[in-house]
Amino acid sequence: MLATAERLQVLTESEQLSKMILQTEIADTYRQLYDKLKTDPCTQKKIASFVRMKILYDEVQRFGRYHPDYSRVMKETRQLKRDMDMDENVARFRQVENELQQLLDEISIIIGKSVSEHIKVPTGNPFFDNASVCSGGCSTGGSCGS
Structure with a gap:
């Protein structure tokens, strides 16, 4: 693979973009909460x-x-999942x-659309998936790229 000026520029700009994302308030909050999640003994016990x-549960399935033990395992699994999900951390x-995933999805859509309107960007979010495929809406007579 040859290194061209254009490729080097794309690499440089993508590195700058990743640094900008890492410096966002959302990314900073994510790192703080991740550390708290991993270090809180009560939370770790629930997990x-x-x-x-x-x-x-997988064995019973x-x-x-x-x-x-089907009934007992199913009930306890639901209870433990609820306890874990209700943990504040x-x-x-x-x-x-x-929120961070939404930011990354939005950035992916912007990058994809800057290359071509027909690029499909899989985001895992139906709202963004539809936004990256249809122009004008399929039901309104607009063209779909699917």
Whole structure:
């Protein structure tokens, strides 16, 4: 692969963009909450309990309702998942994680559209996926790129 001036410029600009993203308030908050999530002993205990129960859950799923511990494992798994999800550190981290993902999705759409209107950018978010494919709306007679 030959290094051209254009490729070097793209690499330089993409590096600058990544540095800008890392300096955003959302990215900073994400790192802080991630550290808190990983260091809080109560939160880690809830996560570890859920992970252990998830292993049992996967085993029970192989046999379905015929497994002797089916009801107990299903109930405990739901309870432990709820306890983990209701933990303040987990809830705040997931919220900021979604905000950061939305920022990255928006940037991906902008970059894709700057290259061509017909580029599909998979974001995992139906709102953005539809925004990157259709122009004018399929139901309004607009053209779809799918």
